[in-house]
Each structure stands twice: as structure tokens, then as C-alpha cells.
Amino acid sequence: MKQVIGAITLVVPDYDEALAFYAGTLGFGVIEDTRLNETKRWVLVAPKGSTETRLLLARADGDAQAAAVGNQTGGRVFLFLHTDDFDRDHGAMSAAGVTFLEAPRTEPYGKVAVFRDPFGNKWDLIEHAAR
Incomplete structure (x- = not known):
């Protein structure tokens, strides 16, 4: 038996603003962007080379969801982007304006x-680390 987490919902204030960061700045691929109605879209993104888990970018609907934007885990690290070359990706992300909260550490x-x-x-x- 095999199971995978197919998508994780990330509540955002605006679809296009989220796509500008995730697809533009980070270079994630847009897997799907389907309009469901006048205000709702199904927007899936994933890092290049990813084959399983996607992020579902979901525009906040109502005050409770808007209040959760950016704090879905109470201030803890929420998501983990694994890379095969830390220095390459850290350098590219820094050059693209991504805000790092700390210096790289081992x-x-x-x-x-x-x-x-x-x-x-x-x-x-x-x-x-290599095992």
C-alpha cells in the first residue's frame, strides 16, 4: 500500500500575489489554475522536480481565514523545502529577494x-546530510 499527501492548503490573501511569489520568485511550477466561480480558483503549485505533494493556494474567505494568513502554525516553521544543492538555491533565492530570517547553519x-x-x-x- 502506498499513500501520499497530495496537497497542503496554504491560505493566502490573493491568488495572483501568491503566484507571483511561488511561481515567480521561487520558480515553482504551476500545476493547475482553474477558475471555479467568480471569486474562487483551484491553484496548485509545486517545486520544480517535485512529483507528489503540491501546495493549494487558497484565497482567504472571511475574517477568520484572513486572520490565519501567515500564521497557520502559530509562528512555527510551516513548510520544508528540500533541495539537492543548498548553496545554489540559497544564493538564487537571496538574489531574488527572499527574506531569510537567519544565516545558513549546519x-x-x-x-x-x-x-x-x-x-x-x-x-x-x-x-x-549524506547518510
Whole structure:
């Protein structure tokens, strides 16, 4: 039996603003962008080379969802972007204006640095140590 998490919802203030960051700045691929009605779209993005888990960019609907934008995990790191070349991706992301909250550091599990998306969500950029 095999199961995978197909998508994780990321509540954002605006579809196009989120696409500008995730597809534009980070270079994620747009898997799907389908208009469902006048105000709702089904927008899936994923890092280049990713084959399983996607991010569903969901525009906040109402005050409770708007309040959760950027703080869906209460201030903890929310998502983990694994890379095969930390220095390459950290350099490219820094040059593109991504806000890193710390200098890169080496941990027993690999090289890591926390960055923030424009909405306040914290991410880890991680290159796992060779095992």
C-alpha cells in the first residue's frame, strides 16, 4: 500500500500575489489554475522536480481565514523545502529577494536556513546530510 499527501492548503490573501511569489520568485511550477466561480480558483503549485505533494493556494474567505494568513502554525516553521544543492538555491533565492530570517547553519540532519514568504509563513530550506 502506498499513500501520499497530495496537497497542503496554504491560505493566502490573493491568488495572483501568491503566484507571483511561488511561481515567480521561487520558480515553482504551476500545476493547475482553474477558475471555479467568480471569486474562487483551484491553484496548485509545486517545486520544480517535485512529483507528489503540491501546495493549494487558497484565497482567504472571511475574517477568520484572513486572520490565519501567515500564521497557520502559530509562528512555527510551516513548510520544508528540500533541495539537492543548498548553496545554489540559497544564493538564487537571496538574489531574488527572499527574506531569510537567519544565516545558513549546519545541523546533524544537514544544512538549513529559515525563510519567510511575503505573507509571513516560515519555511526551512534544507539540504540533508549524506547518510
